[in-house]
Amino acid sequence: xxxxxxxxxxxxxxxxxxxxxxxxxxxxxxxxxxxxxxxxxxxxxxxxxxxxxxxxxxxxxxxxxxxxxxxxxxxxxxxxxxxxxxxxxxxxxxxxxxxxxxxxxxxxxxxxx
Amino acid sequence: xxxxxxxxxxxxxxxxxxxxxxxxxxxxxxxxxxxxxxxxxxxxxxxxxxxxxxxxxxxxxxxxxxxxxxxxxxxxxxxxxxxxxxxxxxxxxxxxxxxxxxxxxxxxxxxxxx
Numbered sequence: 759x760x761x762x763x764x765x766x767x768x769x770x771x772x773x774x775x776x777x778x779x780x781x782x783x784x785x786x787x788x789x790x791x792x793x794x795x796x797x798x799x800x801x802x803x804x805x806x807x808x809x810x811x812x813x814x815x816x817x818x819x820x821x822x823x824x825x826x827x828x829x830x831x832x833x834x835x836x837x838x839x840x841x842x843x844x845x846x847x848x849x850x851x852x853x854x855x856x857x858x859x860x861x862x863x864x865x866x867x868x869x870x871x
Numbered sequence: 872x873x874x875x876x877x878x879x880x881x882x883x884x885x886x887x888x889x890x891x892x893x894x895x896x897x898x899x900x901x902x903x904x905x906x907x908x909x910x911x912x913x914x915x916x917x918x919x920x921x922x923x924x925x926x927x928x929x930x931x932x933x934x935x936x937x938x939x940x941x942x943x944x945x946x947x948x949x950x951x952x953x954x955x956x957x958x959x960x961x962x963x964x965x966x967x968x969x970x971x972x973x974x975x976x977x978x979x980x981x982x983x984x985x
Binding site: 790792794799800801802803804807847849851852853857858859861862863864866 | 875877905912913914915917920964966972973974975976977978979981
């Protein structure tokens, strides 16, 4: 089955710095890669996703890049703010109703004011 | 994005009682819903996949007689923890699949069994 590795497990940055979280996957047939933000005591919230026919996608301060050859994808957050502090999960999936997403172990991002 | 609600948001019960958690997709129809369990500072652990009108598919190690899942309609799935014990205390989260594997999560339910 699919295996998703996520690094680092903890990331501490100063406000205004950039943060990068990386994930690798094992199934070359995976073609959908979402990122979720989970605040304490809440459910994960989809913040950005990318499909395998695209190499990069941006949404304001957030961007995701995908390298299909190397089978890794990354989340980039620029100009971090204290409210970006949360746990971030990457996931990997195939299209089709029977496929179940595989999640990374999560990265705890701490943005110091 | 699509909205998924869960009820209740938190529940405290006595050992031996059963607890039902509801998961609703508010503005879309979800043929597939997922139930996860999350321990503190850990990732999401998939418990089961729930398809409307059919029996849920449970992950290995999850007791289907203890965690009853019913997906009666395209907008509602329920998880019932039967004869709950303190070790069942956890954060339970549901999610609903929209399309192309887009998945939206509910806010979670904190279960505490005394």
